[in-house]
Amino acid sequence: MMTSDEDLAEAAAHGDGAAFASLLDRHYDRLFAFCFRLTGVRAEAEDLTQDICAALPAKLASYERRAKVTTWLYRVAVNAAHDRRRKRATYLKASDGWGDWEVARNAANRDTDEKIDWLTQAMNQLDDALRDTLALVLDDMTHAQAAEVLGVSEGTISWRISEAKKALRAIKEKEDVA
Numbered sequence: 001m002m003t004s005d006e007d008l009a010e011a012a013a014h015g016d017g018a019a020f021a022s023l024l025d026r027h028y029d030r031l032f033a034f035c036f037r038l039t040g041v042r043a044e045a046e047d048l049t050q051d052i053c054a055a056l057p058a059k060l061a062s063y064e065r066r067a068k069v070t071t072w073l074y075r076v077a078v079n080a081a082h083d084r085r086r087k088r089a090t091y092l093k094a095s096d097g098w099g100d101w102e103v104a105r106n107a108a109n110r111d112t113d114e115k116i117d118w119l120t121q122a123m124n125q126l127d128d129a130l131r132d133t134l135a136l137v138l139d140d141m142t143h144a145q146a147a148e149v150l151g152v153s154e155g156t157i158s159w160r161i162s163e164a165k166k167a168l169r170a171i172k173e174k175e176d177v178a
Helices: 005-013 018-040 042-060 069-095 098-125 126-137 143-150 154-177
Strands: none
Touching: 005 018, 005 042, 005 069, 005 154, 018 042, 018 069, 042 154, 069 126, 098 126, 126 154, 143 154
């Protein structure tokens, strides 16, 4: 005599791996076909079916034999499909506008990168003392810290930064005219 689905479900709920495997063997194809009808997409149905099967051992604890196993499995599948649709809708709502934001972010990054490239090239035209001073201050060092690193006074650092700004402005103006 063949073991009933209900007996297999009860045994599987109590940790019987063989009963669980038998139950899946009996109903996997039907469950997949139902998931396919729910989703309309093979890959989505495969994912949904796998998600259901992975959650099934825990869900079997709630099976109370009030309905046939197949009826109960269909309910589990419908609930899982609804959960998946809700998650997708939440994701789509959350990601709405993301593409526009990403395009704007990339444009801002390109602009920043272009400015950094220009500054790097322009700094190469400065004399060593101005370039070294500017590099330290651009690296978030205070004038006092830069003075200590370079072995000069803080006033010298301030003067060098002022001279570097003037030189960079002149380089930029010369490029704009050309």
